Amino acid sequence: MSENTNAKLIYMANQIATFFQSQPAQEAAQGVATHINKYWERRMRRKLFEHIEAGGEGLNPLVIEAAAKIRKPEAA
Amino acid sequence: MNLVREIDFGTPASKSEKLVTLTIDGREITVPEGTSIMRAAMEAGIEVPKLCASDMMEAFGSCRLCLVEIEGRAGMPASCTTPVAAGISVSTQTQRLKDVRRGVMELYISDHPLDCLTCAANGDCELQDMAGAVGLRDVRYGYDGANHVKARNNGEINRQWAPKDESNPYFTFDPSKCIVCSRCVRACEEVQGTFALTISGRGFDSHVSAGMNEDFVSSECVSCGACVQACPTATLTEKSVIEIGQPEHSVVTTCAYCGVGCSFKAEMRGEELVRMVPWKDGQANRGHSCVKGRFAYGYSNHKDRILNPMIREKITDPWREVTWEEAFAHVASEFRRIQYQYGRDSVGGITSSRCTNEETYLVQKLVRAGFGNNNVDTCARVCHSPTGYGLNQTFGTSAGTQNFDSVEHTDVAIIIGANPTDGHPVFASRLKKRLREGAKLIVIDPRRIDLVRSAHVEASYHLPLKPGTNVAILTAMAHVIVTEGLANEAFIRERCDWSEYEDWAAFVAEPYHSPEATEVYTGVPAELVRGAARLYATDGNGAIYYGLGVTEHSQGSTTVMAIANLAMVTGNIGRPGVGVNPLRGQNNVQGSCDMGSFPHELPGYRHISDDATRETFEKLWGVTLNNEPGLRIPNMLDAAVDGTFKGIYIQGEDILQSDPDTKHVAAGLAAMECVVVQDLFLNETANYAHVFLPGSTFLEKDGTFTNAERRINRVRRVMRPKNGYADWEVTQKLAQAMGLSWNYGHPSEIMDEIAATTPTFAMVSYDYLDKMGSVQWPCNEKAPLGSPIMHVDGFVRGKGKFIRTEYVATDEKSGPRFPLLLTTGRILSHYNVGAQTRRTENVVWHPEDRLEIHPHDAEQRGIRDGDWVRLASRSGETTLRALITDRVAPGVVYTTFHHPSTQANVITTDFSDWATNCPEYKVTAVQVTPSNGPSDWQRDYDEQARQSRRIAGKLEAAE
Numbered sequence A: 001m002s003e004n005t006n007a008k009l010i011y012m013a014n015q016i017a018t019f020f021q022s023q024p025a026q027e028a029a030q031g032v033a034t035h036i037n038k039y040w041e042r043r044m045r046r047k048l049f050e051h052i053e054a055g056g057e058g059l060n061p062l063v064i065e066a067a068a069k070i071r072k073p074e075a076a
Numbered sequence B: 001m002n003l004v005r006e007i008d009f010g011t012p013a014s015k016s017e018k019l020v021t022l023t024i025d026g027r028e029i030t031v032p033e034g035t036s037i038m039r040a041a042m043e044a045g046i047e048v049p050k051l052c053a054s055d056m057m058e059a060f061g062s063c064r065l066c067l068v069e070i071e072g073r074a075g076m077p078a079s080c081t082t083p084v085a086a087g088i089s090v091s092t093q094t095q096r097l098k099d100v101r102r103g104v105m106e107l108y109i110s111d112h113p114l115d116c117l118t119c120a121a122n123g124d125c126e127l128q129d130m131a132g133a134v135g136l137r138d139v140r141y142g143y144d145g146a147n148h149v150k151a152r153n154n155g156e157i158n159r160q161w162a163p164k165d166e167s168n169p170y171f172t173f174d175p176s177k178c179i180v181c182s183r184c185v186r187a188c189e190e191v192q193g194t195f196a197l198t199i200s201g202r203g204f205d206s207h208v209s210a211g212m213n214e215d216f217v218s219s220e221c222v223s224c225g226a227c228v229q230a231c232p233t234a235t236l237t238e239k240s241v242i243e244i245g246q247p248e249h250s251v252v253t254t255c256a257y258c259g260v261g262c263s264f265k266a267e268m269r270g271e272e273l274v275r276m277v278p279w280k281d282g283q284a285n286r287g288h289s290c291v292k293g294r295f296a297y298g299y300s301n302h303k304d305r306i307l308n309p310m311i312r313e314k315i316t317d318p319w320r321e322v323t324w325e326e327a328f329a330h331v332a333s334e335f336r337r338i339q340y341q342y343g344r345d346s347v348g349g350i351t352s353s354r355c356t357n358e359e360t361y362l363v364q365k366l367v368r369a370g371f372g373n374n375n376v377d378t379c380a381r382v383c384h385s386p387t388g389y390g391l392n393q394t395f396g397t398s399a400g401t402q403n404f405d406s407v408e409h410t411d412v413a414i415i416i417g418a419n420p421t422d423g424h425p426v427f428a429s430r431l432k433k434r435l436r437e438g439a440k441l442i443v444i445d446p447r448r449i450d451l452v453r454s455a456h457v458e459a460s461y462h463l464p465l466k467p468g469t470n471v472a473i474l475t476a477m478a479h480v481i482v483t484e485g486l487a488n489e490a491f492i493r494e495r496c497d498w499s500e501y502e503d504w505a506a507f508v509a510e511p512y513h514s515p516e517a518t519e520v521y522t523g524v525p526a527e528l529v530r531g532a533a534r535l536y537a538t539d540g541n542g543a544i545y546y547g548l549g550v551t552e553h554s555q556g557s558t559t560v561m562a563i564a565n566l567a568m569v570t571g572n573i574g575r576p577g578v579g580v581n582p583l584r585g586q587n588n589v590q591g592s593c594d595m596g597s598f599p600h601e602l603p604g605y606r607h608i609s610d611d612a613t614r615e616t617f618e619k620l621w622g623v624t625l626n627n628e629p630g631l632r633i634p635n636m637l638d639a640a641v642d643g644t645f646k647g648i649y650i651q652g653e654d655i656l657q658s659d660p661d662t663k664h665v666a667a668g669l670a671a672m673e674c675v676v677v678q679d680l681f682l683n684e685t686a687n688y689a690h691v692f693l694p695g696s697t698f699l700e701k702d703g704t705f706t707n708a709e710r711r712i713n714r715v716r717r718v719m720r721p722k723n724g725y726a727d728w729e730v731t732q733k734l735a736q737a738m739g740l741s742w743n744y745g746h747p748s749e750i751m752d753e754i755a756a757t758t759p760t761f762a763m764v765s766y767d768y769l770d771k772m773g774s775v776q777w778p779c780n781e782k783a784p785l786g787s788p789i790m791h792v793d794g795f796v797r798g799k800g801k802f803i804r805t806e807y808v809a810t811d812e813k814s815g816p817r818f819p820l821l822l823t824t825g826r827i828l829s830h831y832n833v834g835a836q837t838r839r840t841e842n843v844v845w846h847p848e849d850r851l852e853i854h855p856h857d858a859e860q861r862g863i864r865d866g867d868w869v870r871l872a873s874r875s876g877e878t879t880l881r882a883l884i885t886d887r888v889a890p891g892v893v894y895t896t897f898h899h900p901s902t903q904a905n906v907i908t909t910d911f912s913d914w915a916t917n918c919p920e921y922k923v924t925a926v927q928v929t930p931s932n933g934p935s936d937w938q939r940d941y942d943e944q945a946r947q948s949r950r951i952a953g954k955l956e957a958a959e
């Protein structure tokens, strides 16, 4: 897996979190999760989970909070 | 087949609802008050002779040919300028009228060359027709006296004569044939709104001139052709008509360039296209067009067009021409091999916003049903995906809310991040007409676009914001509306979710959203923002039109929501004259989105995880569909670099040139094992392709395009595909080679399948479109005539949803290394990556991309107008020539991206919209320095492109 695309994924997840952070607090985590569930392909979600399991460095805490609600793809 | 003849009623229709009854030549007729006698007569089937009148513009009353007599009134009034009155009795033919008309015609003809037999207008000349109509039999005056016909009079130079102006590549102006009816001048003013033509001189000296006695191409003229269409004689004539002759049949079809979707009559002689004439019944364009649609179709015959399929093992090999069968078999086996080796998700497809709805539908069907995944995306990703997301969240559907006619009822228009006079010229003409009638205009754009100030148009406000601060400006406007009590609470209570509104209102009312607080980073004086907000909120019908300057930002989706919020808070939704109107770039951006081109949704914007929707298609297609969203274009490229994505079928898109960060796109493509490109030309992406499938033009196929107003327009085939197959046939044959049992005999059958599966298209069929001309979706049992305006009685999603829009500065910031902000755009004569327009005479107006830079920034760097400059960002660098202008603010530079050698996207970065990954084209931090020639990348690229375009057995194409 390339470092570069991983960095991109983190960046994208954080961008999504930044938007939902500005929304009413009770909707924020669900908003991030719904968005990622709706638009992220399995490979992308799988990588996100791998990264979270590896400590989630660089991820906005809202993404980590939302992870519980993100559909986890089966392993490749 | 016949020529489609349109009736010219002589004067525009009256909009009055009051009816008046009168008698003309003994026939009783009832028409709306304000109708001219000429028009009333024509409606009764009586054609009064005329020369200076046409129903495309207001009556002028100069030729005196249309005189009539009215019982009980003295004199002979001109029927074009005289309105009907109740109970009058009009005669159109009396001895007195006959005599006067003959006298008028005799004068005209005595100063007109009598070379009718060899004249280009022969067969289509109103002067000839009128001479016939009034029974002119001889002309008593010769050319011995003063005239405009002969270059020399008795050996002396004739100062009244002027030579032909052939400077415009598409039409000629021959003053010797001019009758000074001023139809051209009025068409340029009233229809096009450019004011390029004038009548100079008086009486016998009067003559038409372009600009300040310039030739056409050096004048303000934008070559829309309205004057050519209006001219009753051969004075203004298409060069194609001069060369070919008059057409013998015509077919109504739709322009394949921009999202306005103009209807045209393609006028033909056999299979040769003689000219394109805008169709008056076209509901998007109402008989008008721009230079691209009317004239720039020459690419379809260009020598660069590839007509045979080609294959190669490696992208460094020359191309090898093969049969269609070989090509299809090769692609099918390669894709099967790749899927076997790397998994089902390792391939995908890209649909085109240039192709028809039917073709787009087939490509996504091939991916979903044939490849068995959802890795399908479209070039709309790089332009309007945030529109889909933003409007869906707030209103519940992903489309503009109005038709173009709506602008006729607008009182205040906001144009944000769009440049309609260049990008959507026919809409711009219609808007300018409304502005001349008194509507107000607010322009929000970093650059002083033409609409800010041009002939007879002046914006009330221009908010020249720093690129990237759209959300801040729009939220500040909302702040003003809410805190100054200008919100339309009645509308909001009825139509929107009140508690969401309260939450949003409290959010925007925060002092840090005020224009005074945001001024620091938007660069727009607070007073301007306040003034603009007040004007929009209080001055009647407010409509917002926006373009890629809104969507192509890291906060593109947020900006679309902010626009929707503004429309809701002011109650500007659900009736004519208001609304939220995305101006779509390419002809079928709307359609390609509607047709399920996005990886997460099936046709009609239904999410792929929705079981009921999947079931509809599964039953019909006989497959099980994957319920997981697929990869988007940027994700496909990332996956390719990662080694998990290996094959792609790209129909009619040039992602290497149109997508951001060219180097990343090139790396992604280079990492794939089978890249299939279907296009008219060996485009830039084809440099990385293994298979090339030749495409067909819009003239060569049947189908539909859906324009920016959701209008489904027919595209009709006027000639056989030069490459052998229409694009939908190519996809079908590819599907068949992959073992799918598709068997469409005609695109109408594809549309029937779309209608059967997609509720918003339920009533659409080719028969219905033939009957209706066009319809705007939703078109179903609830709206059998289609839906010109959406959200009339309530929002599609139920209650309108206000969403907080927090401004987040893009991470693409200017700094010491890259102190300037680059923003990109387009110009009138070219289209998108220019593959088509660059292969027409349109290059006379824009031979190269230029970098606009403010005099202050230029001076600091020692750059003079026309100098070569190096433009560098953290992604890459390129060179182009500078154009010094104060249209851009200090600190901002601007360029277009129509020419591949410029490679503006080498500069743009891979930042993208947070919600949709729509690339952030509109903001890149750059540095500009003097330079003396092309960059290394440009040289390497040119060499690679040249190598990769070689075709075995053919001489190298010299481009």
Ligand code: SF4
Residues within 6 Å of the ligand: B184, B187, B188, B192, B194, B195, B196, B197, B220, B221, B222, B223, B224, B225, B226, B227, B228
């Ligand atoms: S082509 Fe269009 S812009 Fe040019 S003079 Fe004619 S009407 Fe005016």
Ligand code: SF4
Residues within 6 Å of the ligand: B177, B178, B179, B180, B181, B182, B183, B184, B185, B208, B230, B231, B232, B233, B235, B236
């Ligand atoms: S150029 Fe044609 S339209 Fe214009 S004044 Fe002359 S005859 Fe009339």
Ligand code: SF4
Residues within 6 Å of the ligand: B255, B256, B257, B258, B259, B260, B261, B262, B285, B289, B290, B291, B292, B293, B294, B424, B425, B426, B427
């Ligand atoms: S490019 Fe657009 S405005 Fe011009 S003719 Fe075509 S559809 Fe109309």
Ligand code: FES
Residues within 6 Å of the ligand: B049, B050, B051, B052, B053, B060, B061, B062, B063, B064, B065, B066, B067, B078, B079, B080, B081
């Ligand atoms: S047509 Fe009425 S005056 Fe010319």
